[in-house]
Amino acid sequence: MSAPPINAAVILLVPVRECDENVRSLNGIGRLRVASRADQPRSGYLPVLREQVRARLEHALTLLPNSLGLEIIAAYRSVELPHRLFANRERKVRRLNPGLSEEEVYARTTEFVSDPTVYSPHTTGGAVDVVLIDRQGRPLDLGELRHNSRAWTDSEAIPPEQRGNRRLLIEAMSGAGFVNYPREWWHWSYGDRYWAYTTGAPHAIYDHIAYAPATHLAARAARLVKRLLRPRPG
Numbered sequence: 585m586s587a588p589p590i591n592a593a594v595i596l597l598v599p600v601r602e603c604d605e606n607v608r609s610l611n612g613i614g615r616l617r618v619a620s621r622a623d624q625p626r627s628g629y630l631p632v633l634r635e636q637v638r639a640r641l642e643h644a645l646t647l648l649p650n651s652l653g654l655e656i657i658a659a660y661r662s663v664e665l666p667h668r669l670f671a672n673r674e675r676k677v678r679r680l681n682p683g684l685s686e687e688e689v690y691a692r693t694t695e696f697v698s699d700p701t702v703y704s705p706h707t708t709g710g711a712v713d714v715v716l717i718d719r720q721g722r723p724l725d726l727g728e729l730r731h732n733s734r735a736w737t738d739s740e741a742i743p744p745e746q747r748g749n750r751r752l753l754i755e756a757m758s759g760a761g762f763v764n765y766p767r768e769w770w771h772w773s774y775g776d777r778y779w780a781y782t783t784g785a786p787h788a789i790y791d792h793i794a795y796a797p798a799t800h801l802a803a804r805a806a807r808l809v810k811r812l813l814r815p816r817p818g
């Protein structure tokens with residue numbers, strides 16, 4: 585099966601008509617757990633999604649056996665923060681390693697921080713990385729979260745148990761209206777460009793959104809106050 589990469593021109597050219605839907609926290613949904621990596625405000629990852637996407641996750645849960653739940657590995661990713669993190673890291677790399685070529689600076693920077701100019705559907709609040717968990721919160725075996733040929737959702741090179749578990753995830757998520765990115769069994773979206781491309785919708789309904797939680801803004805304010813109060817030499 586051939587599916588275009590998420591950054592393919594054919595995807596990036598899909599028009600978007602933002603519908604101005606709010607985002608909502610993913611907390612408080614039964615049988616849904618948010619992994620700590622999906623809640624890293626300092627890295628721009630926040631456990632929020634568009635209202636309708638949240639509702640569709642609740643729907644997906646009703647399509648799973650009662651003994652199973654969903655764990656969110658990644659939800660919304662900030663648009664603005666990755667740019668700042670990238671610029672800060674790049675400055676640091678240059679300062680610590682004078683004389684590096686531009687390629688080397690880029691390579692060392694992206695070791696730690698993802699390139700913010702690479703399109704990520706997670707900035708729309710419509711995309712989610714999700715795995716299945718059992719009643720005790722233990723992840724079911726659906727395969728590794730790694731980019732290789734076995735990550736393709738319909739890979740035949742995986743054990744029958746993984747295939748069966750993927751089938752459960754596919755039925756629940758597709759049944760709730762999500763579209764899968766066929767190169768990553770864990771990546772699902774609704775309303776973004778990949779969704780519009782896959783479903784044949786005339787346009788996407790979710791554009792990138794800037795969203796910062798109050799806690800993150802409070803932390804920024806505290807750092808600013810600390811800097812202003814720092815005694816100056818002389």
Ligand SMILES: [Zn+2]
Pocket residue numbers: 658706711712713770771772
């Ligand atoms: Zn993803």
